[in-house]
Amino acid sequence: MAEEEDDPTFDEDFDDSGNGVEAGHGKRKRLFSKELRCMMYGFGDDQNPYTESVDILEDLVIEFITEMTHKAMSIGRQGRVQVEDIVFLIRKDPRKFARVKDLLTMNEELKRARKAFDEANYGS
Amino acid sequence: MADPARMKTNLGSAAGPKAEESEENEVGDKGPGGSETSAESTSQQIIKDDAKMEHPKETNAGEDEDEGASGLNPPASKKLKVDPEKKKEKRHKVDEDEIQKMQVLVSSFSEEQLNRYEMYRRSAFPKAAIKRLIQSITGTSVSQNVVIAMSGISKVFAGEIVEEALDVCEKWGDTPPLQPKHMREAVRRLKSRDQIPNTKYKRTFFH
Numbered sequence: 001m002a003e004e005e006d007d008p009t010f011d012e013d014f015d016d017s018g019n020g021v022e023a024g025h026g027k028r029k030r031l032f033s034k035e036l037r038c039m040m041y042g043f044g045d046d047q048n049p050y051t052e053s054v055d056i057l058e059d060l061v062i063e064f065i066t067e068m069t070h071k072a073m074s075i076g077r078q079g080r081v082q083v084e085d086i087v088f089l090i091r092k093d094p095r096k097f098a099r100v101k102d103l104l105t106m107n108e109e110l111k112r113a114r115k116a117f118d119e120a121n122y123g124s
Numbered sequence: 125m126a127d128p129a130r131m132k133t134n135l136g137s138a139a140g141p142k143a144e145e146s147e148e149n150e151v152g153d154k155g156p157g158g159s160e161t162s163a164e165s166t167s168q169q170i171i172k173d174d175a176k177m178e179h180p181k182e183t184n185a186g187e188d189e190d191e192g193a194s195g196l197n198p199p200a201s202k203k204l205k206v207d208p209e210k211k212k213e214k215r216h217k218v219d220e221d222e223i224q225k226m227q228v229l230v231s232s233f234s235e236e237q238l239n240r241y242e243m244y245r246r247s248a249f250p251k252a253a254i255k256r257l258i259q260s261i262t263g264t265s266v267s268q269n270v271v272i273a274m275s276g277i278s279k280v281f282a283g284e285i286v287e288e289a290l291d292v293c294e295k296w297g298d299t300p301p302l303q304p305k306h307m308r309e310a311v312r313r314l315k316s317r318d319q320i321p322n323t324k325y326k327r328t329f330f331h
Contacts, residue, residue: 031253039279042244043286046301053289056307060285060320061249061278062257067321068274069261081262083269086277093319095284096277103276104269 032058249275284319285310 036057040049072085083104090096233241255271288310289302298306314320 031257032249035247035249036282038243038247039282040286040302042240042242042247043283044240044290044300045286049301050303052304053302053307056304057282057285060307060311061282064281064321065254065257065274065278066261067323068277069258070323071321073262079262080264081258081266081270083267083273086270086273090277096280099276099280100273103272107269107272 030055030058032061036061247279249278251275254278284314288313 033054036054037049040054040057041047045053068086068089069081071089072081073079075088076082076085087097087100090100230238230241251271254275255266258266258270258274285307286302289306290300292309292313293300293302293306296306311320315322
């Protein structure tokens, strides 16, 4: 079927029968296991999610980041990833777009607050 | 594990950027469990307000051009001065309402819900690992803002998948914890809605 061809990562999950070593994507060490477990619990899963599910989710997230990075490199200033490119790519998805705008706004506010705080300390 | 006192003070302090941080964390995200509907409707409201914030800026730019063309100088410029102020106040008021509603909601959480909510807010991808990953793909260094944006989007992405997988799980009559088959079905559904970026395989029209 077309779907199985599109998802080679999932075929590897089929092949792996629990010996702990997967081919392809699995060769890399797991980067986000701990954080993803907490995240899945926060989003509604059980307090102890299955390791296989966490692995699938990590592969998906890494693929997502890779795709976004490649796309961002191809638009705007070639070969570089800039925030404007990410915002442009995400413009159609309301959730992600709002989230990015909030994060960047808050980051600016926090930087300003920290700067004002440091200046106040320096003055007194 | 959960520290409700600390969490409540975070939301209680209406002044300062932290409160806005905790509020705007909710924007566009569904609340956990049964408290979904109210959080969802308010988050949709916030998204609509965000969309509205874009529009006034565009209409003002349009009015600038009209000013020169039609010569309606005094009324147009007055409108320009008042509109951003009104929209800003309205948005500020909506934020205040939002903060109050969230406080009421969180204060009525059970122990288990509080635990889950704390995990939902606090979990995040490690910035160092994300930065290393992006830099290994680009080959050049990236700014801190890029790392912040990318980790934020990735968390939303993970959330979308988990939510869809929970829908699938419920529809199939299973219970959490989520199994790989739920995750795969969730990905298949999101792909058909084009919510998963894919530049590897191009879709042809009629197979």
